[in-house]
Amino acid sequence: MVSVRESPGGLGLTGDQLMDMLYKMMLARAIGQRVRMLNRMGKVPFAVTGEGQEAAQVGTAYALAPGKDWVVPYYRDIGVVLVIGQTPRDLLLEALARGESVSSGGRNMPSHFSDPKLRIVSGAAVVATQIVHAVGTAFASKLRGLDEVSMVWFGDGATSEGDCHEAMNFAGIHGLPVVFVCEHNQYAISVPWTKQMAVENVSVRAQGYGFPGVTVDGNDVLAVYGSAREAVDRARRGEGPTFIEAKTYRLVPHTSDDDDRRYRSREEVEKWAKKDPIIRFQAYLQEHGLLDAKERDDLAMKVAEEVDAATEYAENAPLPDPESALKHVFAEEKGR
Amino acid sequence: MAEKNMVEAVRDAMSEEMERDPRVIVLGEDVANGGVFRATQGLLDEFGPDRCIDTPLAESAIVGVAIGASLNGVIPIAEIQFADFIHPAMDQIVSEAARLRYRSNGGWGCPITIRAPYGAGIHGGPYHSQSVEAIYGHVPGLKVVCVATPYDAKGLLKSAIRDPDPVLFLEHKRAYRLHRWDVPDEDYTIPIGEAEVKRDGKDISLITYGMMLHHALKAAETVEAEDGISAEVIDLRTISPLDKETILKSVEKTGKALVVYEDNLTGGFGAEVAAIIAQEAFDFLDGPVTRVASPDVPIAPYAGVLEEYVLPNPAKIASAIRDLAAY
Numbered sequence: 001m002v003s004v005r006e007s008p009g010g011l012g013l014t015g016d017q018l019m020d021m022l023y024k025m026m027l028a029r030a031i032g033q034r035v036r037m038l039n040r041m042g043k044v045p046f047a048v049t050g051e052g053q054e055a056a057q058v059g060t061a062y063a064l065a066p067g068k069d070w071v072v073p074y075y076r077d078i079g080v081v082l083v084i085g086q087t088p089r090d091l092l093l094e095a096l097a098r099g100e101s102v103s104s105g106g107r108n109m110p111s112h113f114s115d116p117k118l119r120i121v122s123g124a125a126v127v128a129t130q131i132v133h134a135v136g137t138a139f140a141s142k143l144r145g146l147d148e149v150s151m152v153w154f155g156d157g158a159t160s161e162g163d164c165h166e167a168m169n170f171a172g173i174h175g176l177p178v179v180f181v182c183e184h185n186q187y188a189i190s191v192p193w194t195k196q197m198a199v200e201n202v203s204v205r206a207q208g209y210g211f212p213g214v215t216v217d218g219n220d221v222l223a224v225y226g227s228a229r230e231a232v233d234r235a236r237r238g239e240g241p242t243f244i245e246a247k248t249y250r251l252v253p254h255t256s257d258d259d260d261r262r263y264r265s266r267e268e269v270e271k272w273a274k275k276d277p278i279i280r281f282q283a284y285l286q287e288h289g290l291l292d293a294k295e296r297d298d299l300a301m302k303v304a305e306e307v308d309a310a311t312e313y314a315e316n317a318p319l320p321d322p323e324s325a326l327k328h329v330f331a332e333e334k335g336r
Numbered sequence: 337m338a339e340k341n342m343v344e345a346v347r348d349a350m351s352e353e354m355e356r357d358p359r360v361i362v363l364g365e366d367v368a369n370g371g372v373f374r375a376t377q378g379l380l381d382e383f384g385p386d387r388c389i390d391t392p393l394a395e396s397a398i399v400g401v402a403i404g405a406s407l408n409g410v411i412p413i414a415e416i417q418f419a420d421f422i423h424p425a426m427d428q429i430v431s432e433a434a435r436l437r438y439r440s441n442g443g444w445g446c447p448i449t450i451r452a453p454y455g456a457g458i459h460g461g462p463y464h465s466q467s468v469e470a471i472y473g474h475v476p477g478l479k480v481v482c483v484a485t486p487y488d489a490k491g492l493l494k495s496a497i498r499d500p501d502p503v504l505f506l507e508h509k510r511a512y513r514l515h516r517w518d519v520p521d522e523d524y525t526i527p528i529g530e531a532e533v534k535r536d537g538k539d540i541s542l543i544t545y546g547m548m549l550h551h552a553l554k555a556a557e558t559v560e561a562e563d564g565i566s567a568e569v570i571d572l573r574t575i576s577p578l579d580k581e582t583i584l585k586s587v588e589k590t591g592k593a594l595v596v597y598e599d600n601l602t603g604g605f606g607a608e609v610a611a612i613i614a615q616e617a618f619d620f621l622d623g624p625v626t627r628v629a630s631p632d633v634p635i636a637p638y639a640g641v642l643e644e645y646v647l648p649n650p651a652k653i654a655s656a657i658r659d660l661a662a663y
Contacts, residue, residue: 070408105441114440121407122440124431132397132428136404143361143386144409162424166397173392328442329476331500 011226015290021062021221022285023299025054025278028079030307031088032252035095035110039256043315044095048111050076052219052251055277056183058083059224060151060244063232070141070150071120072134074127075111076183076250077153085118088310099320106320128154128161131180135167138178138235149235151179151228157188159202168243172209177235179228180206180243183218185250190263206243218246219277222284251276339516345486346375346451346507349493350413352523354383357411360497363389364398364415364451372417373453373512395425402448403433412448413497419454419506420466433502434477449496449503454482455547455598456647457510461638467546467599472504473575473608479503479528480575482545484511486519488573491526499528508546531579533586537568540661541586543609544596545572548648552596555653565661575605583609584617591622592660596653601629623663628656 013021032049039047050057057079064071066084073080078091090102094113097106103114104122114122121137123130134152141148158164159182171178182202186193199205206213212234216227224246231242249272253260260269285291340348354360362376368390370377379388391398395416402412416422422429429450436446456465473480479501483489489507496503534549535556542552549571556567568586572579587593593613597606610625628648630636636643 072404101441102443103441104439104443107441108439112439114443116440116443121404122436122444124435124439126427126431129400129427129432132400133404133407133432135397136401136406137408138404139401140405140408140410143405148408150404163396163400163427166392166394167400169392169394170397170401328438328440330479331437331445 011222011229013225018285018290021058022278022281022291023303024058024079024082025221025281026299026303027082027088027306028054028057029278030303031078031091034092034307034311036252036256038095038311044110046109047095047256048075048109048254049252050078050250052272052276053183053185053248054079055221055224055281056181056218056246056248057153059221060153060181060228060246062225063228064149064151067118069119069148070134070137071118072123072130072137072150072152073113073120074123074130074154074158075125076155077113078111080153081113081115081120084120086113086115086120088306089313090115092310092314093317096314097319098314098317099324100317105324128158128163130154131158131167132163134178135171135176138171138176139174142174142176147236149177149179149232151181151232153181153183155188156182156184156186156193156196156202157191159205160188160196168206168209168241171241172211175238175240177238178241179231179235180241182243182245184245184247187250187254187264189254189258201245203243203245211241211243213243213245215245215247218248219275219280221277221281248277249275337518337520340486340519341513341516342483342486342489342507343373343375343512345490345519346493347377348519349490349497350376351379351382353494353497354379354387359409359411360413361387361389361405361410362413362415363391363402365391365393365417367415371415373509375451376415395421396428399425399428399433399450403428403436403446406446406448407444411497414448414450416450416452418464419452419468420463422452422468429472429478429502429504430475434475437501438477445500446502447500449493449505451505451507453509453512454506455508455510456636456643457547459638459640459643460636462634462636465636467635469506469575470599470603470605473605477501479577480506481528481573482506482508482575483573484508484546484549484571486515486517488526490519491524492528492573494523495525495528498525503528510547511550514550526573529574529577529579531570531572531574531582533568533582534571535567535569537566537590539566539590540568540592540594540657541590542567542569542594542596542653542657543572543583544569545575546598548596548598551648551650551653554650555657558650558654559657559661563658563661565657567657580612580616583613587613587617588620591620592663593621593625594628594656594660595625596628596648598630598648600632600635601627602632604629623660626656626660628653
């Protein structure tokens with residue numbers, strides 16, 4: 001598709017990788033939109049997605065070694081799990097709560113990703129609890145002498161939780177190979193960041209735990225990737241954790257049950273829509289001769305077709321067996 | 337065979353399991369220094385700082401880090417210094433450890449053991465005396481063990497460490513140094529989920545666990561000697577999963593059930609036991625299912641006279657046995 005061997009800016013990415021990043025961002029966007037649409041059609045009871053945050057997700061996950069490194073996402077991270085190896089089919093099966101969904105077989109809400117083979121750790125809806133788990137996987141990697149890195153994602157809202165503090169403190173003490181990624185989308189549902197923290201950049205907190213914190217334009221996928229690359233390399237060299245604050249914006253309501261018109265102006269949303277990370281990356285690639293209009297449209301078509309095919313497959317897949325609701329409480333399945 | 341107290345039995349179980357399986361680690365507050373009850377005494381010297389790990393004072397991190405490590409090939413024993421301090425970790429235990437297998441449709445398991453000394457009777461006041469078993473016994477996906485003898489502690493802790501699911505292992509702190517009883521030196525396990533008849537009897541069934549086991553045994557001796565009442569004493573040992581069969585078999589034999597627990601009366605775990613007996617052994621009952629427990633005040637006041645007034649003891653239990661036997 002493109003012939004250059006390295007991206008402009010010296011990040012070490014090939015042209016194919018750049019196109020793949022764009023593809024994953026567009027795919028994440030399209031899946032989020034599809035799940036919301038299925039919700040409005042009455043086919044999915046609940047949707048929580050991350051349109052607008054694709055650069056922060058894809059840019060960070062792209063620095064990991066899929067299947068080797070530990071991935072601890074939160075409930076907007078469609079872009080993350082696509083980079084690691086989940087497919088549109090996996091995500092639509094999960095959204096439609098089908099029995100064969102690898103994430104939970106219809107037990108967890110949509111976007112609560114899990115995939116043991118890909119080392120994507122199952123998450124709860126309680127924010128910040130997963131940050132501690134990533135510190136635990138990283139702690140085990142260190143104890144076992146393995147050169148794995150753990151990466152954990154969370155929103156700005158999670159930075160207020162005690163678990164965030166406990167996790168970062170523990171990681172700092174032991175110099176663990178973990179990367180904390182805050183997708184700072186500026187709202188904890190309706191509460192703006194100014195009512196969540198008294199600092200301009202929450203990354204400054206890293207200093208209090210004894211490791212570096214960086215703030216990056218979360219809508220610039222290459223800037224995000226650059227920070228993540230550096231953080232992952234540091235972690236893998238045994239130099240400890242990094243906190244990455246990716247400043248971004250959620251272009252959609254918190255969930256399908258939220259009406260964001262009650263807490264933010266349409267002008268504000270419009271302003272951020274102009275900084276859409278996908279449009280921005282497409283423009284960058286076009287400027288550098290890596291993408292033309294036809295290639296862009298072809299990619300959009302491919303994404304649409306894949307999401308359509310995944311939707312069709314998932315809609316036709318069987319629902320979970322109702323009696324399976326009693327399974328997997330314990331390993332031996334004796335129940336209580 | 338050697339005589340050991342319960343805290344030594346707990347220590348031996350951990351040491352032997354760490355020796356047997358290099359994946360087992362211990363983490364918690366002050367554990368490298370041996371722990372406030374000395375349950376981890378010597379583990380640092382035996383196994384080094386990578387396997388006996390002091391943590392910051394952060395209970396949610398102790399459990400949460402254990403959860404994460406358990407996903408990555410480590411078998412953690414997390415110590416919560418007192419069960420009274422477990423509440424900051426409740427979210428990690430209830431929302432995470434206990435639910436991980438279920439919510440991932442069997443994809444992930446969480447083989448962690450959380451040890452915590454619990455219970456009153458040591459002048460611990462309201463923050464070193466609590467019984468937390470009913471709160472956690474309510475949670476599907478979590479096993480809850482309550483031990484009060486050296487032999488049971490060693491055998492059940494080994495089972496907990498080897499269990500593929502999360503186990504909350506509650507050690508009654510009043511029983512830590514109460515007895516020196518025979519404990520085999522060799523490896524043995526006691527299955528989680530099995531109660532034990534600790535004293536045979538025919539007139540009345542006492543169903544209990546924890547420190548109340550010892551009080552119930554004393555009360556049973558008293559009523560046997562003074563009143564000729566033959567009381568059977570069942571030690572549940574595991575709260576969840578509960579051994580209903582042993583309870584029902586005993587009640588079907590005696591026709592009378594006295595449930596004895598140290599926790600507050602209302603909503604205590606004994607309430608569940610009473611409900612099971614009422615529903616499943618109704619045809620055999622020859623008297624009301626009766627509970628002896630602490631009144632609904634925060635367990636337990638510090639002053640000796642207050643603590644004694646609140647907690648069940650052999651005399652209170654003996655009195656309840658006499659009343660129920662005469663019914």
